[in-house]
Amino acid sequence: MGGLSIWHWLIVLAVVLVLFGGGGKIPKLMRDMGQGITAFKKGLKEEKKDGESGPAIENADASAPKDKAAG
Template structure:
């Protein structure tokens, strides 16, 4: 009751082949592969943009600290 026999799998395979045909299945798998590659590329681009934004934020913050120190020295001196 819980598992399928070989005959069930053969019938399912036959129905899938009838619905999609022999040429459609490789085409669908190629589209899936392209989608996965595109997703991975998008994720790596997003990570590189986040790292670049973090570096810019740190650089801007370091520049603010230096300019504050210079302003403090001028008012004191």
């Protein structure tokens, strides 16, 4: 009973972050993360619009020499 569980430590850490980090830093961090995800998705959509049918790995496999043992 004397030990603290992981949940107790997480709550203490959250309180310390809010007290010493300020209340505005956590929302700012989440907003930056959301903007990063949005930019990543936008980049993927633009890449497909450029006319590329797939990753470059597929095209490299077509030009790779065949194995002699495979027949």
